[in-house]
Amino acid sequence: MHMRAVREPARPSETHQGIEWLSNFGPRDTDTAQQLLDSLHIVSETTFRQGLREHLGSVLAGEASMEKPAALYGVRSCKPTDTMFINNVSPQVSGGDGGGSELIVQNIIRDVQRSLDTSVVTRNAMTIDLLRARRARSLLFVSDYAGSGEESLAYARAWLRNATVRSWRSLKLVRMHLVLFAATTTGLRRIRASGLYDGVSVLHRGMDFPSAQWHTDELWRIRKLCEDYARRPEDSAGWSGSEGLLVFEHTVPNNLPSILRQSRGRTRRPDGKWAPFFEHRTAPPGLMRDLVGYRPERNAELGLRGMGRVQPTGSGKLHVRYRGGIRDLVEVLGHIAKGHRHPEQLATDVSVSVPMARNLVLQAQKLGLVDSQTRLTDAGWKELRAVKAKPRVVVSRLQGSQEPYYPGTLRESR
Structure with a gap:
């Protein structure tokens, strides 16, 4: 029996509308515009x-x-x-x-x-x-x-x-x-x-500017991009300045940055016409067919930053006991270490639902990694340090080649 392959949604910047929309921007702004576009969440x-x-x-x-x-x-x-x-x-x-x-x-x-x-x-x-x-x-x-x-x-x-x-x-x-x-x-x-x-x-x-995994300078550049290219600068951050990044299959919210919704704007295209992505609050059916289910890739390393001086202890039992959910659980521990304790904040940090964040906290409590006040215990600090220090395991290591056409599928994973 043949299993049907699961279709991965395209990145918004890879669609025809995305490519056309990116042509609105000057060369110095294209990368920033692409980062904004590929930070959208498309919910079916x-x-x-x-x-x-x-x-x-x-x-x-x-x-x-x-x-x-x-x-x-x-x-x-x-x-x-x-x-x-x-x-x-x-x-x-x-x-x-x-x-x-x-x-x-x-x-x-x-x-x-x-x-x-x-x-x-x-x-x-x-x-x-x-x-x-x-x-x-x-x-x-x-x-x-x-x-x-x-x-x-x-x-x-x-x-x-x-x-x-x-x-x-x-x-x-x-x-x-x-x-x-x-x-x-x-x-x-x-x-x-x-x-x-x-x-x-x-x-x-979340699913907005404050919860996006952007550095401070990236956030500044994206906000400036929205202001510079908006037809009406007062609407640059979306309705009431809410800076949303969520789109539903059935509707396009008006709190998206206006450059994602407007039909006219300050374009840099030679023909002087703005190429829209979502025109007003609608999306072409073909675009949604390509994008539905898309969500930005998250950087797990961001969940472990700001830990200060961390030394490995060689424990790492968490890998054995919770191998399947290790990424989410470890990221939650990393954010708890930075002082984030409320399930809603942790859900935003780790890009999971609020109920899932609550379950992860309960798992951590059952394992003795956090206390009843959602603070890391000594065991929690020990496991977090050990997990952070463990190297990535690669099943098969191949010797790399410097040849210009060495097949990409044979290169070592990064």
């Missing part, structure tokens, strides 16, 4: 649906602070003056300008509601009278993405303008929670600092 609709469905179910099953039953709603765009249940303002999702995201989220909510008992979730509570009759104790709002965080904040404010909902929350009869598939560092910080939500749960944090 299947991955999004499955991830958000499982995360939402997990939150409902395991969130101790969430009182039941919960009423579930998809976050939708709201005006600054909207008041929920007043003047035809309703939580009912009708499509709007959400680029398909709102309807997909609503479909996921229906799937989760059907799989859970009514003691856990209350279905189709689209009026305040139904919320009262069913004694809902939690309002759970669900969204695909918080780029700037403004949409989720505006939605919560629309609910809290309703005097009844505001009273329920003040008396702690109802709590408001937000569940996100992904959020930028800036967006998540704004949402939590607002105090509008009693709880915020995110599956993937």
